[in-house]
Amino acid sequence: MGAFAIDVRGLTKRFGHKLAVNAADIAVPEGEVWGFLGPNGSGKTTTIRMLCGLLHADAGEGTCLGYDFRTQPEQIKREVGYMTQRFSFWEDLSIRENLEFVARVYELPDARGAVTAMIERLGLTTRQHQLAGDLSGGWKQRLALSACMLHSPKLLLLDEPTAGVDPKARRDFWDEIHRLSGDGITVLVSTHYMDEAERCDRVVFINLGKIVARGTVGEVIARSGLFTFIVEGDGARALAVKLRGEPGVEFAAFFGAALHASGRDRAALERALAPFRGAPGLTFHEAAPSLEDVFIQLQEQGNGDQP
Amino acid sequence: MNRRFSAARIAAILAKELVQMRRDRLTFAMIVGIPILQLLLFGFAINNDPKHLPAAVAISDPGVFSDSIVAALANSGYYEIKLATNSPAAARRMLAEGQVSFVIDIPANFSRDIVRGAQPSLLIEADATDPASASNAVGAIGRIAADALRDDLKGPLARRIQTAPPFLTIVHPLYNPEGLTQFNIVPGLLGVILTMTMVLMTSMALTRERERGTYENLLAMPTHPAEIMIGKISPNILVGMLQSVLVLLAARLIFGVPMIGSLSLLGGVLVVFIAANLAVGYTFSTIAQSQLQAMQMMVFFLLPSILLSGFAFPFRGMPVWAQWIGEALPVTHFLRVVRGILLKGNGPAEIWPDVWPLILFLFAAMAIALLRFRRTLD
Ligand SMILES: Nc1ncnc2c1ncn2[C@@H]1O[C@H](COP(=O)(O)OP(=O)(O)OP(=O)(O)O)[C@@H](O)[C@H]1O
Ligand SMILES: [Mg+2]
Numbered sequence: 019m020g021a022f023a024i025d026v027r028g029l030t031k032r033f034g035h036k037l038a039v040n041a042a043d044i045a046v047p048e049g050e051v052w053g054f055l056g057p058n059g060s061g062k063t064t065t066i067r068m069l070c071g072l073l074h075a076d077a078g079e080g081t082c083l084g085y086d087f088r089t090q091p092e093q094i095k096r097e098v099g100y101m102t103q104r105f106s107f108w109e110d111l112s113i114r115e116n117l118e119f120v121a122r123v124y125e126l127p128d129a130r131g132a133v134t135a136m137i138e139r140l141g142l143t144t145r146q147h148q149l150a151g152d153l154s155g156g157w158k159q160r161l162a163l164s165a166c167m168l169h170s171p172k173l174l175l176l177d178e179p180t181a182g183v184d185p186k187a188r189r190d191f192w193d194e195i196h197r198l199s200g201d202g203i204t205v206l207v208s209t210h211y212m213d214e215a216e217r218c219d220r221v222v223f224i225n226l227g228k229i230v231a232r233g234t235v236g237e238v239i240a241r242s243g244l245f246t247f248i249v250e251g252d253g254a255r256a257l258a259v260k261l262r263g264e265p266g267v268e269f270a271a272f273f274g275a276a277l278h279a280s281g282r283d284r285a286a287l288e289r290a291l292a293p294f295r296g297a298p299g300l301t302f303h304e305a306a307p308s309l310e311d312v313f314i315q316l317q318e319q320g321n322g323d324q325p
Numbered sequence: 326m327n328r329r330f331s332a333a334r335i336a337a338i339l340a341k342e343l344v345q346m347r348r349d350r351l352t353f354a355m356i357v358g359i360p361i362l363q364l365l366l367f368g369f370a371i372n373n374d375p376k377h378l379p380a381a382v383a384i385s386d387p388g389v390f391s392d393s394i395v396a397a398l399a400n401s402g403y404y405e406i407k408l409a410t411n412s413p414a415a416a417r418r419m420l421a422e423g424q425v426s427f428v429i430d431i432p433a434n435f436s437r438d439i440v441r442g443a444q445p446s447l448l449i450e451a452d453a454t455d456p457a458s459a460s461n462a463v464g465a466i467g468r469i470a471a472d473a474l475r476d477d478l479k480g481p482l483a484r485r486i487q488t489a490p491p492f493l494t495i496v497h498p499l500y501n502p503e504g505l506t507q508f509n510i511v512p513g514l515l516g517v518i519l520t521m522t523m524v525l526m527t528s529m530a531l532t533r534e535r536e537r538g539t540y541e542n543l544l545a546m547p548t549h550p551a552e553i554m555i556g557k558i559s560p561n562i563l564v565g566m567l568q569s570v571l572v573l574l575a576a577r578l579i580f581g582v583p584m585i586g587s588l589s590l591l592g593g594v595l596v597v598f599i600a601a602n603l604a605v606g607y608t609f610s611t612i613a614q615s616q617l618q619a620m621q622m623m624v625f626f627l628l629p630s631i632l633l634s635g636f637a638f639p640f641r642g643m644p645v646w647a648q649w650i651g652e653a654l655p656v657t658h659f660l661r662v663v664r665g666i667l668l669k670g671n672g673p674a675e676i677w678p679d680v681w682p683l684i685l686f687l688f689a690a691m692a693i694a695l696l697r698f699r700r701t702l703d
Contacts, residue, residue, distance in 0.1 A: 033703075067541075067702065070545060071700075071701070072541060072544055072545060072701055072702050073701055073702055073703050074701055074703060091700070092547060095545060095546060095547045096547045098545075100545045102538070102541050102542060102545070104538045104541075105538070106538045106539050106540075106541050106542035107539065107542060108341065108345065108537075108539055109537070110344075110345050110348045110349070111341065111344060111345065115341070115344055118337075119337055119338075119340070119341045120546070122333060122334065122336070122337035122340075123334050123337050123338075123546045123547065123548060124546070124547065125331060125333055125334065149348075
């Protein structure tokens, strides 16, 4: 029994000339919840699809649940729950029919009973005969999520499972994820929400097909080498415009009324801020950068490296 | 590799397809509408004057006169003599099997009666299931034979031609004695309608999933390509059988088409034929990237199925290369079977030469579909 649910190295995928995933190494220990972060088009979906055998990897080796991900996709599919980014259930089937189809394809011993239980847990008992296509976006997500958990998979690959889901349902979802992880299930979940990333044991950050950071949220922030000053007060809005483009200020963004000015060169950042210090109504203090600061920095850094 | 084939999964896919089919009102309307519309549209056959029709000559009176007649028939261009035999039974068997369209019977004592001026009869049995192909050739036969004997009847015998025809020609149109075009066209329509709707139904099978984004989900589940194929093809067999019942009922009640042979035998062949067409459509859907492409492939298949199968034009009237294409289409064989069973009362032995190509076709199409099935999204 391997200690890693996912253990792949050098994962590479090309679409024509475009390198969608570039030599990615991912090793997720069993029972952990990993967040998969990255800007749009960075290769998250492509990576996940290769892991569950939906795309041929151009290069790379390794295992998924102990099976060679290149030669044993059939075995992997049986034990993985994959939730697609785009809703991919049958809109002309009802909620119950969709779930029953899934249950029967996975040959669950009591398909009907399992589906009834799942529908009750979702609170959809009264709407179970409604067509899936008539559900609201958030409910579609919740249906898809429960469908991919129906066969009690050992590994969940979730591609933006909470996009468009309301806060309460998201919280329920994460409670469920942590409960499952407590039972030993491994989860790799892609997301654009930073608060969700912070709920993960570890995060992997991918940009332009390359993995550029990984570790716990604290580690990723610490390794970013980023310094952030928070400016608060009445003149902060006007200040943002002036700071952007100043040497040393890599980016300046608002979180509520607070302006976060960040850069890797602390001295240069301080020099840029110096002229405004002491201005009436403005307070300055240094703080740890947020994950979002790091996210944006990693993304811009990647773009800057582009030829 | 562990790729367990599961009947339960096939049943799951089949049930899903049935529910989706039931919800798709337009398709359902099409299933009922197309056969009826087509039946009412095609009232008339398309006429033609085919040449080189295969014929057999049964010679019960070998001699100079028979030789001349056989040679003249062959030279006329209307006939291609496949068999000249002294066994009328052998010749008639070829007619029943559809290997020849005519049997020309030269009776015993034919020469003696001509010489005596007793006007013997030349019997022509024509396969009239396809009346368009038979009429012209039959019309020509008496003249051709009489011309042939002109050279043989010389000297004292010459007056046999001058006074009256030396012999009579008697035509027996078999299987469809009134030469009703509908008897030929309506059973043929069954084949064409089934080809059209069955190929259409499955040519969308995978492209629809792909365009709706559900293909990814289907592939992410532990489904074997053969399970998906069988699950998607089988429910449509019911649809095809429903259409067949509709067309056959209309054939009987509206057009009065005779149904001499066994309907359960026809039912058995129908299942094979329907499945073969569904497999063709399914193969298209494994190749096409979009529903539009699948439609184009379907049309590409449908046109020869109508034009080169013997439905629109008499098969024997087509050039040989076109006949070869026709032989490669399932509907060509089905047309022979359905006309054979309904109009001639053919049994299993007579239809077998056209049933095994259907079976072969079915398995070939399924094999290609499985080979072409894409297990990944790229
Ligand atoms: N089937 C395909 N054919 C060609 N290019 C593709 C295909 N699928 C993805 N790509 C390209 O590969 C790159 C990575 O795409 P991918 O869908 O993996 O990104 P992502 O990280 O999931 O983005 P998002 O956050 O928007 O979902 C993109 O540039 C995309 O255009
Ligand atoms: Mg994606």
